[in-house]
Amino acid sequence: MTLPAPLRALRRPAGAPAGLWLILVILAAIAAPLLTPYAYDIQNLKSAWQPPSASHWLGTDEFGRDLLTRLIYGARTSLSVSSIAITISVLCGMTLGAAAAWFGGWFDRAVTTVVDLTWSFPEILIALILVAIIGPGTTGTMVAISVAYLAQFTRLTRAQIMTLKGETFIEAAASLGAGNGHILFRHLLPNALAPVLVSAMLATGDAIILEATLGFFGLGAQPPVPSWGGMMSAGSALVFKAPWIIIFPGLAVAITVVAINLYGDALIAELDIRARIRRAV
Amino acid sequence: MTMSIRKTLLSASVSLFALFAAQAVSAQEAVFVLNTSEVGAPTYNPIKANNLNKATTLIFDRMVSQAADLSYHPWLAESWEEAPDGMSWTFHLKPGVKFHNGEPFNAATIGPWLEAFKGSENAYMTEAIAKVEVVDDLTVKLVMARPEPNMLYNLSSSFMSVIEPKSYAALGDNYGVTEVYGTGPFKLESFTVGQETVLVRNDDYTWGSPLAKNAGPAHIAKITFREIAEDSTAFLELKTGGVDMLLGVPADLLSEVKKEPNLAVLTLPGQDVYYMPINVTKAPFDDIKVREAVAKAINQEEILASVFGGIGSVADTFLISALPESHVADSAKIHYDPARANALLDEAGWVMGADGVRAKDGVPLKVSLWTQSDSIFRRLTEVVQAQLKAVGVDAEITTFDSSMIRDQYKTGTQQLAVRSYDWDNADIVDWFFGADRLGYPNISMFNDPKAEELRKAAMTGSKNMAERVANFTAYHEYVLTQFPMAPIYQPVESVAYNADRLVMPEVLNASAMGSVAVMDMEVKE
Numbered sequence: 001m002t003l004p005a006p007l008r009a010l011r012r013p014a015g016a017p018a019g020l021w022l023i024l025v026i027l028a029a030i031a032a033p034l035l036t037p038y039a040y041d042i043q044n045l046k047s048a049w050q051p052p053s054a055s056h057w058l059g060t061d062e063f064g065r066d067l068l069t070r071l072i073y074g075a076r077t078s079l080s081v082s083s084i085a086i087t088i089s090v091l092c093g094m095t096l097g098a099a100a101a102w103f104g105g106w107f108d109r110a111v112t113t114v115v116d117l118t119w120s121f122p123e124i125l126i127a128l129i130l131v132a133i134i135g136p137g138t139t140g141t142m143v144a145i146s147v148a149y150l151a152q153f154t155r156l157t158r159a160q161i162m163t164l165k166g167e168t169f170i171e172a173a174a175s176l177g178a179g180n181g182h183i184l185f186r187h188l189l190p191n192a193l194a195p196v197l198v199s200a201m202l203a204t205g206d207a208i209i210l211e212a213t214l215g216f217f218g219l220g221a222q223p224p225v226p227s228w229g230g231m232m233s234a235g236s237a238l239v240f241k242a243p244w245i246i247i248f249p250g251l252a253v254a255i256t257v258v259a260i261n262l263y264g265d266a267l268i269a270e271l272d273i274r275a276r277i278r279r280a281v
Numbered sequence: 282m283t284m285s286i287r288k289t290l291l292s293a294s295v296s297l298f299a300l301f302a303a304q305a306v307s308a309q310e311a312v313f314v315l316n317t318s319e320v321g322a323p324t325y326n327p328i329k330a331n332n333l334n335k336a337t338t339l340i341f342d343r344m345v346s347q348a349a350d351l352s353y354h355p356w357l358a359e360s361w362e363e364a365p366d367g368m369s370w371t372f373h374l375k376p377g378v379k380f381h382n383g384e385p386f387n388a389a390t391i392g393p394w395l396e397a398f399k400g401s402e403n404a405y406m407t408e409a410i411a412k413v414e415v416v417d418d419l420t421v422k423l424v425m426a427r428p429e430p431n432m433l434y435n436l437s438s439s440f441m442s443v444i445e446p447k448s449y450a451a452l453g454d455n456y457g458v459t460e461v462y463g464t465g466p467f468k469l470e471s472f473t474v475g476q477e478t479v480l481v482r483n484d485d486y487t488w489g490s491p492l493a494k495n496a497g498p499a500h501i502a503k504i505t506f507r508e509i510a511e512d513s514t515a516f517l518e519l520k521t522g523g524v525d526m527l528l529g530v531p532a533d534l535l536s537e538v539k540k541e542p543n544l545a546v547l548t549l550p551g552q553d554v555y556y557m558p559i560n561v562t563k564a565p566f567d568d569i570k571v572r573e574a575v576a577k578a579i580n581q582e583e584i585l586a587s588v589f590g591g592i593g594s595v596a597d598t599f600l601i602s603a604l605p606e607s608h609v610a611d612s613a614k615i616h617y618d619p620a621r622a623n624a625l626l627d628e629a630g631w632v633m634g635a636d637g638v639r640a641k642d643g644v645p646l647k648v649s650l651w652t653q654s655d656s657i658f659r660r661l662t663e664v665v666q667a668q669l670k671a672v673g674v675d676a677e678i679t680t681f682d683s684s685m686i687r688d689q690y691k692t693g694t695q696q697l698a699v700r701s702y703d704w705d706n707a708d709i710v711d712w713f714f715g716a717d718r719l720g721y722p723n724i725s726m727f728n729d730p731k732a733e734e735l736r737k738a739a740m741t742g743s744k745n746m747a748e749r750v751a752n753f754t755a756y757h758e759y760v761l762t763q764f765p766m767a768p769i770y771q772p773v774e775s776v777a778y779n780a781d782r783l784v785m786p787e788v789l790n791a792s793a794m795g796s797v798a799v800m801d802m803e804v805k806e
Binding site for chain 2: 219
């Protein structure tokens with residue numbers, strides 16, 4: 001019996017530690033309140049700036065809050081914001097891309113033009129502009145990230161559909177009288193799904209960085225809700241006095257993003273879709 | 282191959298030699314970093330600006346200089362007389378003063394200069410002057426529409442830096458951006474907004490303030506003012522020798538500066554006040570009880586100790602404590618009083634809920650708390666948020682970019698905010714609470730008929746300094762009792778410099794870092 005690809009990727013040399021780390025982070029984020037005796041938002045100014053110790057494994061921040069607790073709750077913010085944003089982005093991007101490829105004509109040209117235009121701006125720039133318009137906070141960050149990555153998924157889906165469109169099985173379905181919706185959702189999208197999902201996963205890694213960047217500028221989750229970027233930003237002003245405040249969230253971002261990329265690579269190798277992704281993006 | 286390597290080595294050593302030679306010639310050069318609160322000042326036009334940086338004080342001179350004890354001394358005006366009824370002032374100007382573009386400074390300068398204030402951001406400074414009479418080449422008489430006891434303060438303020446009227450008229454909006462001409466000890470060489478300003482010495486300068494020891498041109502030939510938005514980056518630059526002086530060091534970095542053997546700290550009395558404006562028009566703060574409660578929920582001592590490392594002092598009025606107008610009745614001073622805060626909220630009908638947040642008729646006591654993106658404000662705001670939570674107020678923080686927050690205030694939708702101002706005159710009460718400036722600067726949207734009456738008396742109804750102090754104290758005191766804001770903290774001004782490079786004057790007789798200090802400063806060769 002063959003295991004599904006995500007599990008097979010776990011058996012690869014780079015995929016195994018990466019996947020385990022991701023599972024660990026996700027579980028920690030879900031079970032946050034059970035894992036730590038401290039609250040993430042209760043200040044205790046007398047015990048501020050404590051270096052790592054037995055009672056505070058990663059030390060305390062400038063308000064005397066346990067850094068490990070905030071890191072775990074920060075994982076909640078970072079992972080949920082970036083994965084929800086990317087999910088929205090994938091759904092919208094696939095719909096747009098598929099529709100553009102299938103219907104073609106002026107609609108295709110309009111979508112491609114707009115997408116190529118946004119594609120030519122760096123994601124961070126688009127995100128900053130959107131956050132400035134919507135206002136800081138998690139909602140603003142989510143919308144900003146979804147729009148910033150929309151172009152990528154639209155292009156990828158469109159390219160997949162374009163190659164599939166000419167295949168005989170589509171022609172067969174069409175000549176049997178299948179409608180647009182049936183062909184799109186039963187035949188085209190399922191076949192285009194794998195590369196899009198894998199690139200969505202890799203984009204989640206980028207989205208975590210983007211979320212951290214916005215948090216670093218103070219535009220992400222608003223205090224006292226912790227986010228990795230916000231924690232690093234607070235730590236950057238105190239890097240001489242309490243270096244652990246910036247180091248641990250920084251490590252968390254770095255390891256998680258590397259893990260997502262390694263696991264994503266393993267997944268690509270298992271699914272054997274490297275060429276299809278490269279052609280489109 | 283060997284040939285080309287040798288050539289490269291040769292040219293490298295030549296350029297290295299040139300580098301050393303260049304350094305020997307221009308040893309009297311220094312690099313200063315501006316205070317983060319001055320980063321991004323868009324112009325050196327003192328009349329139109331509402332934010333001027335320290336380099337301004339070197340490009341321009343002023344009529345009057347102010348000493349460390351806040352007394353007034355001659356500068357471009359050698360002496361002056363005020364009419365007994367306060368209805369005119371006569372100024373005797375210093376002879377031989379020239380602007381950077383060669384134009385002379387004399388009695389003819391004063392009329393067009395003061396005229397330029399009309400309709401500008403800083404018009405209130407010259408409002409009381411009805412007309413300027415030229416008595417002779419070096420004497421002017423200002424005929425007043427009403428007595429202005431604040432005249433000497435205004436003339437010593439950097440916003441009344443003396444500009445060169447002809448180029449001012451010719452350059453329009455470019456004056457202060459592309460070119461600027463004053464009479465100061467340094468001339469503007471280049472200015473890139475938000476990045477750096479390069480000043481070169483005015484070698485003709487012999488008319489400095491008597492508060493400085495040096496009566497001739499400055500010792501330093503060239504000063505570069507860099508703008509660095511993040512304090513810790515600026516500190517690293519100082520530590521590694523990239524810059525020679527930081528004009529503003531936040532309290533939490535001072536201990537790091539003191540750890541470095543080659544760095545020294547100079548402390549001057551501060552002119553900033555950190556405070557929390559309360560928008561009196563937005564429910565629930567339209568209820569004075571709720572305003573008083575949140576004001577008294579702020580634990581200033583705790584903030585001083587934890588956020589500012591115990592450096593500076595707590596603020597219990599809206600003004601810096603060096604000003605006589607800050608001496609209001611004890612009952613008007615705003616101190617931390619959690620029992621009173623809780624009692625007031627109970628009285629106002631806000632009942633404590635099980636989740637630690639108060640509610641009234643099922644509506645939770647949830648308010649917005651605005652702050653700006655500089656790290657010190659974000660940190661301070663988080664402590665304020667926790668202190669408000671302690672009395673059952675759930676404040677939600679919104680962080681705005683520091684350069685954008687003023688426009689946000691203009692919308693008037695704010696409830697609470699954490700911010701600071703930098704000023705050393707009681708007329709700042711008028712600036713931030715005057716009913717004709719709702720939104721910004723009047724972030725509290727404070728519009729109270731009695732306050733307006735007292736304000737009018739304070740701004741325009743005082744005949745002499747004693748009266749002005751009394752009137753402003755009354756106005757300030759009344760404003761405090763209406764709780765349009767909560768005072769938090771007064772810092773000291775700390776300057777950090779590289780003691781291996783700079784020699785500071787032994788005595789600094791000035792109310793702030795500026796021209797007087799730089800005139801006596803030297804760079805070690």
